[in-house]
Amino acid sequence: xxxxxxxxxxxxERIGLDGETRDLAAxxxxxxxxxxxxxxxxxASAFAEPHRLRFALDQDFVDAxxxxxxxxxxxxFPPVTGG
Amino acid sequence: xxxxxxxxxxxxERIGLDGETRDLAAxxxxxxxxxxxxxxxxxASAFAEPHRLRFALDQDFVDAxxxxxxxxxxxxFPPVTGG
Amino acid sequence: MITVRVQTEAFDLGAETHALSDGRTDIGAVASxxxxxxxxxxxxxxxxxxxxxxxxxxxxxxxEAAGRWPLLGGTVxxxxxxxxxxxxxxxxAIAAAHRGDAFAACAxxxxxxxxxxxxxxxxxTGGESRWVDAKAxxxxxxxxxx
Amino acid sequence: MITVRVQTEAFDLGAETHALSDGRTDIGAVASxxxxxxxxxxxxxxxxxxxxxxxxxxxxxxxEAAGRWPLLGGTVxxxxxxxxxxxxxxxxAIAAAHRGDAFAACAxxxxxxxxxxxxxxxxxTGGESRWVDAKAxxxxxxxxxx
Numbered sequence: 001x002x003x004x005x006x007x008x009x010x011x012x013e014r015i016g017l018d019g020e021t022r023d024l025a026a027x028x029x030x031x032x033x034x035x036x037x038x039x040x041x042x043x044a045s046a047f048a049e050p051h052r053l054r055f056a057l058d059q060d061f062v063d064a065x066x067x068x069x070x071x072x073x074x075x076x077f078p079p080v081t082g083g
Numbered sequence: 084x085x086x087x088x089x090x091x092x093x094x095x096e097r098i099g100l101d102g103e104t105r106d107l108a109a110x111x112x113x114x115x116x117x118x119x120x121x122x123x124x125x126x127a128s129a130f131a132e133p134h135r136l137r138f139a140l141d142q143d144f145v146d147a148x149x150x151x152x153x154x155x156x157x158x159x160f161p162p163v164t165g166g
Numbered sequence: 167m168i169t170v171r172v173q174t175e176a177f178d179l180g181a182e183t184h185a186l187s188d189g190r191t192d193i194g195a196v197a198s199x200x201x202x203x204x205x206x207x208x209x210x211x212x213x214x215x216x217x218x219x220x221x222x223x224x225x226x227x228x229x230e231a232a233g234r235w236p237l238l239g240g241t242v243x244x245x246x247x248x249x250x251x252x253x254x255x256x257x258x259a260i261a262a263a264h265r266g267d268a269f270a271a272c273a274x275x276x277x278x279x280x281x282x283x284x285x286x287x288x289x290x291t292g293g294e295s296r297w298v299d300a301k302a303x304x305x306x307x308x309x310x311x312x
Numbered sequence: 313m314i315t316v317r318v319q320t321e322a323f324d325l326g327a328e329t330h331a332l333s334d335g336r337t338d339i340g341a342v343a344s345x346x347x348x349x350x351x352x353x354x355x356x357x358x359x360x361x362x363x364x365x366x367x368x369x370x371x372x373x374x375x376e377a378a379g380r381w382p383l384l385g386g387t388v389x390x391x392x393x394x395x396x397x398x399x400x401x402x403x404x405a406i407a408a409a410h411r412g413d414a415f416a417a418c419a420x421x422x423x424x425x426x427x428x429x430x431x432x433x434x435x436x437t438g439g440e441s442r443w444v445d446a447k448a449x450x451x452x453x454x455x456x457x458x
Contacts, residue, residue, distance in 0.1 A: 180326020
């Protein structure tokens with residue numbers, strides 16, 4: 001599944017990228033996290049505590065069990081702290 | 084009991100005065116209303132429906148059974164409608 | 167800590183809230199409210215008040231709010247005299263560290279002011295004028311804080 | 313009906329609320345909120361956001377508020393970039409006929425924005441910087457509207 005990945009806040013800092021396009025063996029957000037975690041220590045560190053992560057698929061909040069779509073924009077980030 | 088009387092809004096309009104000093108045979112606010120009502124049609128009209136009146140004694144809200152003090156300022160007016 | 171003013175002049179919300187927070191770094195939240203004259207059939211509105219009592223009543227309401235919530239400043243302004251549709255009548259601005267306290271104190275002061283500050287509105291419509299009746303819903307709004 | 317802006321520039325509460333009510337006579341109430349950077353040990357704060365999503369998320373929150381209460385206009389502004397203690401971060405201003413609706417919608421938008429708009433704060437203290445953790449009390453504030 002080809003995805004446009006975006007990372008924010010400490011997720012971005014741990015991975016060292018603000019975004020990338022990747023083809024992952026994953027059908028859900030949770031499976032994408034597992035696939036990404038295998039790519040290196042930065043990813044593994046960023047995704048080590050899944051309860052501290054939030055996800056948006058094509059700019060809408062989704063849960064980890066949300067189904068991915070080919071070419072979707074998947075953003076991974078900590079709980080928001082604006083306002 | 085000598086009182087400085089103040090009238091506001093439609094109470095003022097019905098009586099035709101914004102205030103006056105009077106010596107009334109009254110020990111409570113309610114007794115003052117009775118005494119004033121005997122002074123003429125304007126007063127009687129203004130005080131005909133006591134549940135539509137509110138009172139302040141020396142600038143503090145009080146009930147009709149509040150005791151008067153010699154020389155006090157007694158204001159009589161409708162429920163407030165500011166804000 | 168909460169300043170009260172009763173005046174005929176208009177006021178400026180931006181200037182008032184800026185005065186509350188200017189030069190301070192402890193304020194995280196400023197909640198404010200402005201009430202305006204609504205038009206429709208109403209051509210003008212005259213606000214009468216009880217000068218010797220008005221500021222005293224507003225200060226008592228402000229003190230009650232300051233006792234209930236940890237506040238860092240505030241301003242209450244109420245106009246009197248003749249106003250036209252669209253004119254601002256009342257301003258309440260409250261500064262606090264946190265938004266919950268600022269919102270609550272601002273709404274509380276408005277609810278208490280509506281039922282406890284000695285102002286009376288007279289509306290002009292088609293050449294006639296009539297005193298506005300107090301609303302039961304304003305008593306209910308006040309009572310939710312008890 | 314509720315305008316949303318995401319910007320680095322400061323904003324002016326007086327100008328924003330004036331723009332909502334200017335020339336109108338149907339608005340009786342404008343409730344507003346400004347959130348500011350608190351100081352203390354914090355020397356600066358940088359707000360990161362998700363540009364493609366931010367306005368969309370804020371507009372969804374504003375639309376939800378407009379569906380819950382009868383509103384007559386509103387403005388939501390959220391800044392991003394580096395801010396200093398005392399700087400304004402966020403503005404919500406809501407116009408309605410009646411104060412209860414304006415207050416509720418303004419507080420609702422702030423509570424939902426805190427938990428549903430993609431912003432992240434990083435604080436600078438003594439040359440170190442750290443990401444601010446989300447607060448459980450913000451989730452609780454949002455959940456009271458459900």
